[in-house]
């Protein structure tokens with residue numbers, strides 16, 4: 001089997017949400033596909049009504065195929081401080097025409113305010129490695145982990161776009177979605193992430209600095225977070241920029257012309273256009289950068305600002321990750 005699903009950007013490309021059908025009869029929910037985590041969780045009838053407002057949700061008792069995963073709970077916290085927790089049902093989950101008949105569906109009993117107010121999604125699908133799934137006392141498998149048996153190849157691809165719909169494909173690589181050739185990097189999955197070493201960076205037309213940068217590819221994170229020294233070197237080329245405590249990161253005049261950012265993957269030079277690095281308006285005539293320091297995060301993240309400039313192959317078989325111009 002093979003599948004494909006549309007990925008729709010929220011405002012400012014903050015996240016990319018995809019329709020996922022759960023249970024029988026199916027309820028279709030827009031879920032945030034997140035290669036930085038490994039829980040599939042949904043807003044549910046078990047939430048207080050106040051936390052469900054503005055959201056669609058899963059009601060396990062209305063699904064004839066739902067079965068309580070007795071004794072199992074989940075509780076997740078994300079790097080941005082948001083979180084959710086609840087209990088678990090086994091039910092049918094279909095994405096892009098591919099159905100997993102016995103998927104662990106983590107039903108939310110409580111969600112943090114960030115999720116209540118983010119009405120773009122009604123939960124998440126984690127596409128990282130099973131080792132960081134939060135179900136307890138036993139891990140549950142990701143949807144992709146369960147779907148792999150149906151796929152010709154243990155791959156999914158991300159074809160995210162700036163300001164318009166893109167897609168995720170499962171089980172195949174569509175050569176019409178990229179140009180040139182795909183360059184792969186080996187994945188170190190020891191921390192449960194799609195983690196690899198980038199080979200360096202360049203700012204605009206400047207010299208490429210060859211250095212190993214440990215990064216994760218995370219579709220669930222909006223921005224790019226890199227070591228402070230690299231970020232400082234980037235904004236040194238943006239007149240009027242500053243690292244603003246009140247804004248929570250680097251800002252600059254919205255009229256600024258931003259240089260591109262090149263990230264090396266092996267010998268491949270992945271270029272993020274300067275326009276992608278003006279993320280969104282801040283206050284007044286200042287704008288907030290799509291590249292920010294990783295200080296305090298503990299790792300570097302290639303989030304959507306980077307990923308939407310590329311065609312990305314996530315191969316869980318090896319594991320390896322591939323990039324080509326989108």
Ligand SMILES: O=C(CN1CCCCC1)Nc1ccc2c(c1)OCO2
Nearest residue numbers: 034078079080081082124220221297
């Ligand atoms: O938390 C996330 C991603 N997370 C994915 C699930 C939805 C809520 C956002 N990313 C993230 C991770 C570390 C960070 C950060 C953001 O901001 C500063 O440090």
